[in-house]
Amino acid sequence: MALSRRTLLGLAAGVPVSAALAACGSSGPSKSGGGATYWYLNGQPQEGVRAGAVDAFNKAHPKEQIKDTTFQNDAYKTKIKTAIGAGQAPTIIWGWGGGTLRTYVEAGQVEDLTSWFDEHATVKKGLFPSSFGAATVDGKIYAMPCETVQPIILYYNKKVFERVGAKPPKSWDDIMALVPKFNAKGIAPFSLGGQSRWTNMMWLEFLFDRIGGPELFQAIIEGEKNAWNHPDAITALTKVQELVKAHGFVKGFSSITADSNADQALLYTGRAAMMLHGAWSYGIQKADGGDFVSSGALGYMTFPPVEGGKGDPSDTVGNPAQYLSISSKADAEENKVAKDFFAKGVLQDEEVKKWIDNGSVPIRLGTEKLLAASKNADFLQFTYDIASKAKVFGQSWDQALSPTAAETLLDNIAKLFQLSISPEQFARNLNAVTAK
Amino acid sequence: MSALTGHPPRREPRSILPWLATPALVVFVGFAVIPLVGVFALSFTTWDGIGAIHPSGLTSWRAVLTNPGLPHALWVTFLVMVVSWAVQTPLSILLGTFLAGRQRYRAVLGVVYFVPLMLSSAAIAIAYKALLDPNFGLGAGLRIHALSQDWLGRPGLAFGVVVFVVSWQFIPFHSLIYQGGVQQIPKSLYEAAQLDGAGRIRQFFSITLPQLKYTVITSSTLMVVGSLTFFDLIFVLTEGGPGDATRVLALDMYKRGFQANLMGPASAIAVILVLVGLALALLLRRLGGRDAGASQLEGV
Numbered sequence: 001m002a003l004s005r006r007t008l009l010g011l012a013a014g015v016p017v018s019a020a021l022a023a024c025g026s027s028g029p030s031k032s033g034g035g036a037t038y039w040y041l042n043g044q045p046q047e048g049v050r051a052g053a054v055d056a057f058n059k060a061h062p063k064e065q066i067k068d069t070t071f072q073n074d075a076y077k078t079k080i081k082t083a084i085g086a087g088q089a090p091t092i093i094w095g096w097g098g099g100t101l102r103t104y105v106e107a108g109q110v111e112d113l114t115s116w117f118d119e120h121a122t123v124k125k126g127l128f129p130s131s132f133g134a135a136t137v138d139g140k141i142y143a144m145p146c147e148t149v150q151p152i153i154l155y156y157n158k159k160v161f162e163r164v165g166a167k168p169p170k171s172w173d174d175i176m177a178l179v180p181k182f183n184a185k186g187i188a189p190f191s192l193g194g195q196s197r198w199t200n201m202m203w204l205e206f207l208f209d210r211i212g213g214p215e216l217f218q219a220i221i222e223g224e225k226n227a228w229n230h231p232d233a234i235t236a237l238t239k240v241q242e243l244v245k246a247h248g249f250v251k252g253f254s255s256i257t258a259d260s261n262a263d264q265a266l267l268y269t270g271r272a273a274m275m276l277h278g279a280w281s282y283g284i285q286k287a288d289g290g291d292f293v294s295s296g297a298l299g300y301m302t303f304p305p306v307e308g309g310k311g312d313p314s315d316t317v318g319n320p321a322q323y324l325s326i327s328s329k330a331d332a333e334e335n336k337v338a339k340d341f342f343a344k345g346v347l348q349d350e351e352v353k354k355w356i357d358n359g360s361v362p363i364r365l366g367t368e369k370l371l372a373a374s375k376n377a378d379f380l381q382f383t384y385d386i387a388s389k390a391k392v393f394g395q396s397w398d399q400a401l402s403p404t405a406a407e408t409l410l411d412n413i414a415k416l417f418q419l420s421i422s423p424e425q426f427a428r429n430l431n432a433v434t435a436k
Numbered sequence: 437m438s439a440l441t442g443h444p445p446r447r448e449p450r451s452i453l454p455w456l457a458t459p460a461l462v463v464f465v466g467f468a469v470i471p472l473v474g475v476f477a478l479s480f481t482t483w484d485g486i487g488a489i490h491p492s493g494l495t496s497w498r499a500v501l502t503n504p505g506l507p508h509a510l511w512v513t514f515l516v517m518v519v520s521w522a523v524q525t526p527l528s529i530l531l532g533t534f535l536a537g538r539q540r541y542r543a544v545l546g547v548v549y550f551v552p553l554m555l556s557s558a559a560i561a562i563a564y565k566a567l568l569d570p571n572f573g574l575g576a577g578l579r580i581h582a583l584s585q586d587w588l589g590r591p592g593l594a595f596g597v598v599v600f601v602v603s604w605q606f607i608p609f610h611s612l613i614y615q616g617g618v619q620q621i622p623k624s625l626y627e628a629a630q631l632d633g634a635g636r637i638r639q640f641f642s643i644t645l646p647q648l649k650y651t652v653i654t655s656s657t658l659m660v661v662g663s664l665t666f667f668d669l670i671f672v673l674t675e676g677g678p679g680d681a682t683r684v685l686a687l688d689m690y691k692r693g694f695q696a697n698l699m700g701p702a703s704a705i706a707v708i709l710v711l712v713g714l715a716l717a718l719l720l721r722r723l724g725g726r727d728a729g730a731s732q733l734e735g736v
Contacts, residue, residue, distance in 0.1 A: 078694050081485050081486055081694075081697070082485065084486050085485045085486045085487075103484055103486055103487075103697065104486060106487065107484070107486045107487025107488070108487070109486060109487070194589070195588070195589075195674070195675060195677060195678075197677075250571065251570055251571070251586060252569075252570030252571060252584075252585075252586035252587075252588075252589050253589065254586070254588075254589035254590075254677065254678045255568070255569070255570065255586055255587060255588030255589035255594075255674075255678070256569070256570075256571070256589075257565075260565075260566075262569060262571065262572060265572065266571060271571060402697070403484075403695065403696055403697040404484075404696045404697050404698055406696075407691060407692075407695045407696035408696070411679075411680065414677055414678060414679050415679040415680075418591075418678050418679050420591075420679050
């Protein structure tokens with residue numbers, strides 16, 4: 001057939017449109033392929049471990065296939081929400097548990113796994129007990145805890161401490177006393193990526209716990225009226241502002257983002273003496289900081305107690321785990337594959353080894369020997385001890401609260417650190433969104 | 437845009453030309469009108485983006501209108517609009533006039549100068565963010581103390597930086613429009629002025645500027661309406677911060693809708709944005725007078 005100009009034009013006009021329409025139609029996971037779909041975050045080294053677990057499961061179970069798709073962090077948060085809202089959720093939903101999981105539960109979008117965990121008690125017993133808190137909504141378990149535990153840790157630069165002749169702080173008063181010492185030498189006492197806002201939040205999480213004990217934030221989560229106005233809460237908020245006023249944080253902290261890792265760079269280049277950050281920061285400093293970690297210059301400790309505070313210094317905060325839920329829209333076959341993956345595919349020996357090699361502590365119990373044999377043994381043992389011995393492992397506030405409250409919280413935290421609102425105003429603004 | 441098009445083409449007998457607009461119309465209805473109606477409908481509901489959509493009458497509107505964040509976001513949006521207009525317009529006119537000359541070096545300069553126009557807003561924001569970093573940025577690198585300010589961490593400075601970066605990005609575009617406008621001005625006017633002994637400055641104020649009236653209106657409309665949609669640049673540069681110092685309306689809408697899961701109030705803000713944009717565009721057309729679409733060359 002000779003191609004006339006008209007057919008060519010017709011083709012040219014038709015192809016993009018039909019391609020676009022086809023793309024619209026197939027953007028959700030397809031239901032035809034059998035097997036389950038699974039969406040999670042990309043970015044190395046975590047992505048490789050996740051993909052490895054899926055591959056291993058698919059190889060071991062030829063009849064039960066999992067199709068995985070990866071997304072970039074911020075894009076994923078919007079995408080998964082839109083997909084669930086449109087009834088196009090993947091079978092297995094990767095997430096952070098807590099407040100977001102609660103919104104899924106309240107919308108009836110994820111399956112109740114309580115009875116499944118009762119039937120598979122060995123699976124449950126093999127994981128950190130503290131990891132189940134953020135998977136539980138109103139007494140029922142809606143997610144399988146997975147991957148690693150990430151408590152918040154106080155890092156410090158040993159070289160800088162030696163140069164100034166100072167010792168790591170043992171209490172809040174020590175912290176306040178160290179601030180002028182470092183400032184006098186032109187070193188920032190604390191590095192902080194304040195534009196990301198959740199970075200500032202870690203300070204409040206610890207101060208609330210150390211001063212008022214875990215009950216203080218628990219009352220907030222439960223929607224108790226005026227919970228943010230509690231005298232202990234006001235004390236904690238005031239202490240943070242005192243630290244800001246004393247120039248405790250690096251100059252320009254509110255324009256530094258954590259994503260760029262500039263806050264980590266301040267610590268390992270010796271421009272800042274200390275930094276409060278997640279356990280994941282160890283791997284970043286090891287990768288980016290040259291010989292900083294290998295030369296033993298990186299010190300780490302847990303957040304010190306506050307004089308007269310009610311909190312137990314063994315308590316910690318951070319991410320108790322990551323979480324996998326099953327979409328309630330999944331059909332019977334997909335559902336079965338997902339559950340088999342939970343039982344026989346998540347945190348198997350191979351995956352556990354990979355997490356440890358990457359410098360993180362998987363939430364499986366009984367890995368002490370593997371941790372001790374690792375190149376990062378000291379740090380991993382430290383993290384494991386914090387996580388397994390903590391009486392209370394508080395979940396990061398922005399994950400624990402509903403997304404609506406979390407957004408108001410982060411906004412007001414930025415303003416609190418900016419000194420543009422008082423502790424009392426902060427409490428008032430937040431009572432309005434968290435009280436029931 | 438009508439100021440640029442000049443005379444409408446002579447009417448063709450029984451032309452099929454109107455039908456050629458159909459594809460554009462279909463796209464416009466599909467991707468603009470229908471979503472707009474959807475957003476309007478959503479603004480009367482409460483929806484977290486995940487569960488069921490509940491009609492809730494005016495609840496979302498009330499939530500938006502009684503929230504102290506709205507006047508602030510409107511004020512910031514207005515301020516960005518006015519200040520960036522006031523910065524961009526005089527510079528664009530001067531640059532456009534300068535670039536309209538015939539020397540070869542001006543053409544080279546013009547090409548170099550248009551580079552910012554080809555970069556995406558996100559790339560520009562990331563680059564500026566790195567340059568302005570108080571600890572690792574330009575100031576620290578060159579050891580110029582005055583440059584290592586907390587540019588994005590202090591409300592006043594952050595606002596200034598946003599206006600500066602917006603201007604840096606868009607002045608080339610508007611200069612291009614003015615360059616075209618200046619080249620349209622008949623040479624005979626300048627020749628007459630020269631005979632009357634008018635200097636270059638006098639010529640600029642008595643001929644160039646008045647002749648650019650409609651170009652100013654076109655460019656201003658684009659600037660003003662465009663400034664309502666500033667999002668990507670501010671989102672990457674400051675995320676609306678510090679605090680809410682640079683939180684414009686479009687950013688407020690995104691944060692409420694996609695970060696705080698409040699689709700109803702976010703839709704209400706979207707409707708407000710559309711209304712403000714329409715009102716501004718109409719107002720600017722009115723300022724241009726009824727003959728804005730007519731040729732400026734008639735009677736010369």
